[in-house]
Amino acid sequence: MNHALTLDDVAGLARARLSPPVWDFVAGGAGDERTLAANRDVFDRVWLRPRVLTGAGRPGLGTRVLEADWAAPIGVAPLAYHTMAHPEGEAATARAAGERGLPLVVSTFAGTAFEQIAAVTAAPLWLQVYCFRDRATTRAVVERAERAGFAALVLTADTPHLGRRLRDVRNGFVLPPGVAPANLAPGDYASPAAHGRDELDPDLDWSVIGWLRSITALPVLVKGVLTGEDARLAVQAGAAGVIVSNHGGRQLDGVPPTLRVLPEVVQAVAGRGPVLLDGGVRRGTDVLVALALGADAVLLGRPVLHGLAIGGAAGVGRVLDILVEELTDAMTLTGTGSVKDAGPALVREQW
Numbered sequence: 199m200n201h202a203l204t205l206d207d208v209a210g211l212a213r214a215r216l217s218p219p220v221w222d223f224v225a226g227g228a229g230d231e232r233t234l235a236a237n238r239d240v241f242d243r244v245w246l247r248p249r250v251l252t253g254a255g256r257p258g259l260g261t262r263v264l265e266a267d268w269a270a271p272i273g274v275a276p277l278a279y280h281t282m283a284h285p286e287g288e289a290a291t292a293r294a295a296g297e298r299g300l301p302l303v304v305s306t307f308a309g310t311a312f313e314q315i316a317a318v319t320a321a322p323l324w325l326q327v328y329c330f331r332d333r334a335t336t337r338a339v340v341e342r343a344e345r346a347g348f349a350a351l352v353l354t355a356d357t358p359h360l361g362r363r364l365r366d367v368r369n370g371f372v373l374p375p376g377v378a379p380a381n382l383a384p385g386d387y388a389s390p391a392a393h394g395r396d397e398l399d400p401d402l403d404w405s406v407i408g409w410l411r412s413i414t415a416l417p418v419l420v421k422g423v424l425t426g427e428d429a430r431l432a433v434q435a436g437a438a439g440v441i442v443s444n445h446g447g448r449q450l451d452g453v454p455p456t457l458r459v460l461p462e463v464v465q466a467v468a469g470r471g472p473v474l475l476d477g478g479v480r481r482g483t484d485v486l487v488a489l490a491l492g493a494d495a496v497l498l499g500r501p502v503l504h505g506l507a508i509g510g511a512a513g514v515g516r517v518l519d520i521l522v523e524e525l526t527d528a529m530t531l532t533g534t535g536s537v538k539d540a541g542p543a544l545v546r547e548q549w
């Protein structure tokens with residue numbers, strides 16, 4: 199594991215550990231996977247403009263998001279069923295993130311009980327909310343997370359139903375034995391495709407933010423915003439922040455890569471709350487580019503499951519350490535002393 203020097207190295211090792219259908223479930227996107235590929239390609243089209251002799255020295259990576267300290271502008275994106283990648287699941291992830299002062303967004307479909315996750319980390323925990331047709335189910339999940347000490351909600355807005363993930367259709371994907379949501383009432387969750395089609399509420403509108411705020415004191419962020427128009431509506435509806443995300447290319451194939459739409463969302467939010475980005479972040483320079491284009495922080499998705507697969511908490515730790523080391527390197531070598539010093543002058547489109 200220690201010879202893995204990049205997140206792609208970790209992915210290569212993880213692939214050999216996971217069954218082909220589980221690998222496909224994790225790696226795959228919707229349709230032809232154009233958006234999935236673009237999330238990464240877009241980072242290759244941007245170059246950094248380093249400043250020299252700035253006297254910036256060793257950079258400070260720490261930042262504050264929603265009045266909490268993060269050791270670096272990097273969090274773990276909500277991912278269903280960490281138990282698919284390692285039996286200790288979200289508890290292992292939380293331990294690794296917590297030891298490094300990094301936050302974790304826990305999925306509604308977590309494979310580990312919220313209380314067990316909260317017991318092993320002092321770093322911020324946010325709950326990702328899938329809103330079900332049955333609001334009582336959603337309410338119970340939210341209340342349980344709040345009781346367990348979670349600090350914010352992340353409403354996933356891009357999933358009125360699950361996208362067309364052709365790898366899973368071809369594999370007839372069902373969850374491996376023993377993998378199930380640990381914070382929902384017992385039920386038949388074996389096929390994420392069927393469950394995601396039948397149980398999620400396809401009729402949600404912006405009033406859901408007000409409803410969530412009426413059942414909890416926690417701030418609500420909206421995940422899955424890809425336009426300035428929706429970013430504005432999110433803030434007007436009472437959202438505390440937005441997450442620019444196309445769900446890692448797993449929902450609608452053909453929507454733009456997240457980095458492309460980040461500037462219009464940042465402009466629309468206009469400082470009224472944090473703007474986070476996920477999708478295709480695999481290198482420290484990717485993090486720095488996202489910061490330069492206005493993100494307050496990024497969330498990391500698939501690589502976390504890869505880390506779990508290769509070594510549980512130690513594997514996730516390796517993934518987070520690589521990214522933090524690479525970001526430190528990129529900030530040092532561009533003369534960027536702190537997270538807030540990363541601005542648009544730091545980047546230039548490919549020419």
Ligand SMILES: Cc1cc2nc3c(=O)[nH]c(=O)nc-3n(C[C@H](O)[C@H](O)[C@H](O)COP(=O)(O)O)c2cc1C
Binds near residue numbers: 445447479497500
């Ligand atoms: C296996 C898997 C499960 C996911 N589960 C959820 C989920 O439960 N809720 C959610 O909002 N997003 C979910 N996502 C999307 C991620 O939160 C995130 O948007 C995406 O993975 C980021 O892209 P990246 O994997 O390229 O870093 C999932 C993604 C993957 C790969």
Ligand SMILES: CC(C)CC(=O)C(=O)O
Binds near residue numbers: 278307360390394445
């Ligand atoms: C179990 C699913 C609803 C979660 C997932 O795969 C996703 O949100 O991408």
